[in-house]
Amino acid sequence: MRQGLLVRLSRVRWLRAVLLSRVVALPGYWFATAMGFVWGALLSGFRISRRGGVVVARGMPGWAFGRGGTTIGAVYLTSSTLSDSVLEHEAVHRAQWRRYGLAFIPLYLMAGQDPLKNRFEIEAGLAKAGYR
């Protein structure tokens, strides 16, 4: 039902063009990064570092992110999933956030819950994230 609405909205050309324009997408990415940073800093006890092209908040409680970790803007939230290949995968998600801004959230949801079929997960590299 909700997915149907998103799919219909995504087909509205002018809306798509506005949401995916640099002037809208980039501030959306900055906003997502700020939110990810605050969320990550508070819940990781400020265990923040830069690694592999992302800002890492490690030591997060398990309920505070999805799967092995979640990238919000430039910030990768995780408990302890920190291999080089996972960080490469998350750096692609960061680039996706930069490209799509806040529209990345509905676009990602529309791409489906199954990571093996989600085009953003496929682009980021399924094997790097341990999906295969």
Ligand SMILES: [Zn+2]
């Ligand atoms: Zn991923």
